[in-house]
Amino acid sequence: MSGREHWEKLENLMHSAPIVRLMGARAHIADGSAEITIPVRRELFHAAHALHGSVYFLALDNAAFFAVNSLVEDVFVLTASFTAYFTRPVTGGMIRAAGKVVSRGRSQFVAESVLYDESGAEIARGSGLFVKSRIPLDERIGYCNDAFPADALQGG
Secondary structure (H helix, E strand, O other), X not given: OOHHHHHHHHHHHHXXXXXXXXXXXXXXXXXXXXXXXXXXXXXXXXXXXXXXXXXXXXXXXXXXXXXXXXXXXXXEEEEEEEEEEEOOOOOOOEEEEEEEEEEEOOOEEEEEEEEEOOOOOEEEEEEEEEEEEEEEOOHHHOOOOOOOOHHHHHOO
C-alpha cells in the first residue's frame, strides 16, 4: 500500500468518528504530520462565549495522534498521555492544528501540535506520548477507502 493510500484511509477513519462529525473537523494526513481544521461554531462555546477547551484538545490531540499513526500501517495507536496549553480564546472563524512526530521508538512516539486561529495566531499547543495498540487497522474501525463506512458509524 502506498503512503498516500494509508493516509487517506486514516483521514476516513477520523472523519467517520461521531465526535469528529459533530464538531465538523477535517483532516489532512501526510508522512509524520497531520493537519486538523474545525469551524468555530457557537454550539461549541462555553458560558463565556468562546470556543470550549475540549475542542482545542480534540484538534491538538488528533493532529499529534494522526501524525504518529501516519507512520504505523498495521495497528491503531493510542494516546498514552497528552499535555495541552491554551493561550488565547477564539470566538469565530476556523481553527487549524498542525501536528508532527518529534521522536520515534519501536513502540512509543512523541508528537507535538500547535493550534492556530484563522489569522494564523497561535492559540494553543500540546505534546503527547503515543503507543502502538493491538487494534488492527481495518474496516471495522473505519480504516477503509469509503468516506463514511456504515460499520464504523454503527460501532459494528
